[in-house]
Amino acid sequence: MSIKPTFQTAQQFLADRIQLGAMIKRVGVAINTKFGELGNNQRVSERLHAIIDSVFDTVQSAIDDKLSAISDESEQIAVQFIYAQSRKIAENDQLAMLMRGKSSSMVSHAAANQRHVPVAVQFALLETCGEHVSTMRTLLTKTNLHPNVVGTLATHPSSEVRLDVAKHIGMRMKIAENLTNEKQNAYNAIVDAYEADYADYLIPVCKRADQIQQMFDETPMVPSKVRLFVDNPYTPDRVLLDIISSTVTKLMPGGSDVIEDARKVIENRIVHRKIPNDVVLGF
């Protein structure tokens, strides 16, 4: 098997790593080998063995030393969360840490900001730190966020959190996807809490005619929003006909193009369904 080293400039290396997205925060130490002072072959191997044997404990001691220098308990816990994944802090231990520091938004944010937040910690954050808006928004950036957490946050008092719910769902859901019950419940929850700002994220991934109609009824007829409905193949005919007849849309820049496209969709449907075009279509 051939595994070759890769050579890059520092700039390329940094750019590649940043492109990979959020990285696991690590803590380590620098260890000098002082091999250059050795002259005996045997001692080089022994010195390396000694380094390998001791480095784990050396790193742990360095971390403990750093933590003990922090007088504020909340700050201590937050630092532990920053390095929790690289130090493999168990889920139960993380829960205990969170309970000790739950009143601190610094702690909750550090817990939510882990690259991979254990599911039990997600629910604990929701239950005990739900009012920490920044923490909830951070949680909603996580790809492994449990759908039940997402669904609960759809009714959060903060409009920013609710918008982030719509973004979280819209960026991860596909219109052709068969949703699990949990994911469907989360989607239903944010549709029920629908505001026009969610349109860009929710409409392109919606398959249910009733939900599309519900969102249409609460969306202003500006061309950019109306376009979302025209482009969704599941948009019911009634919605398309309302778009076609909308004077508001027609009068706005780009409105005529959107209306024309809506007309084409309807005409195409008529042809494929082989129904006379003077019949008013609807569900």
Added chain:
Amino acid sequence: MIERAIIDNATEWLMPRIPSALASTVAKADIVEALITLSELPNVAATFLIPDLFPKIDLEVLYVHDIDSSIKDVIQKQKTDERCSVPALTAIGAAIRNEMVVTGTEVMTFKPDGLAELIVFPPRVRAAVLHATGTTLLPTVS
């Protein structure tokens, strides 16, 4: 431990890149022995920096451990009895540095077991490497 095939391939890669002044002082077998000794590094379940792994060569090595390895893995893996020489380590570092000069690069990355990572670089780009790997170096307790 890294597979022997990987060590052999690494040796074949290094040998032609060792500067001629050093090549005469280091046999291929010395390079193999040094690599076998260094192959124990993936046994470690911690991230650490070695500023002087290659004597007289101004290159640092950051070992980024595999998150999923456990301390148990470390205990179970066997140590080698290979002899590793200082000249061989210098030759390895010189070969890497040579390749950096030829290719106009500064950072070498190598994943010997596909999991943990070895990153070699000159001290002047240490900050960039640490930032890129999300690594903070703590002072050691004396």
